[in-house]
Amino acid sequence: LSESLPLRFHAHTLVCHCRLFHRALLIQKLGVDSSIGDAHLIALAYLKWQLDFVNHLEGEFSIALWDGEQERLICVSDH
Numbered sequence: 001l002s003e004s005l006p007l008r009f010h011a012h013t014l015v016c017h018c019r020l021f022h023r024a025l026l027i028q029k030l031g032v033d034s035s036i037g038d039a040h041l042i043a044l045a046y047l048k049w050q051l052d053f054v055n056h057l058e059g060e061f062s063i064a065l066w067d068g069e070q071e072r073l074i075c076v077s078d079h
Contacts, residue, residue, distance in 0.1 A: 003037040003038070003039045003040065005039060007039045007040065007043055009047075010047070010068075011067070011068030012043070012065060012066060012067055012068055013065070013066045013068070014043050014046075014063065014066075015063075016038075016042060016061060016062065016063040016065075017061065017062050018042065018060065018061035018062070018063065019038065019060045019061070020042075020059040020061070022058045023038070023041065026041050026045065026056060030044050030048060038059075042061070046065060046067075046074075054076045057078075060078050061076070061077065061078050062075075062076075062077040062078070063075065063076050
């Protein structure tokens with residue numbers, strides 16, 4: 001609720017509607033503070049794992065991410 005979207009990070013822009021179910025595990029894998037929001041977790045996951053980031057997410061989500069470095073649009077949603 002405290003996140004402001006779109007989220008801009010590096011040369012990327014992220015918009016999403018998300019609720020991650022396994023925040024603690026993802027926070028541990030990314031080595032970040034637990035106060036970080038879901039959109040920020042998704043952004044950091046993308047920076048760490050690139051396109052494989054989606055395989056590390058569990059929850060309800062729809063994500064549109066513009067990668068300004070690769071000039072590609074990535075759109076994903078949960079099952």
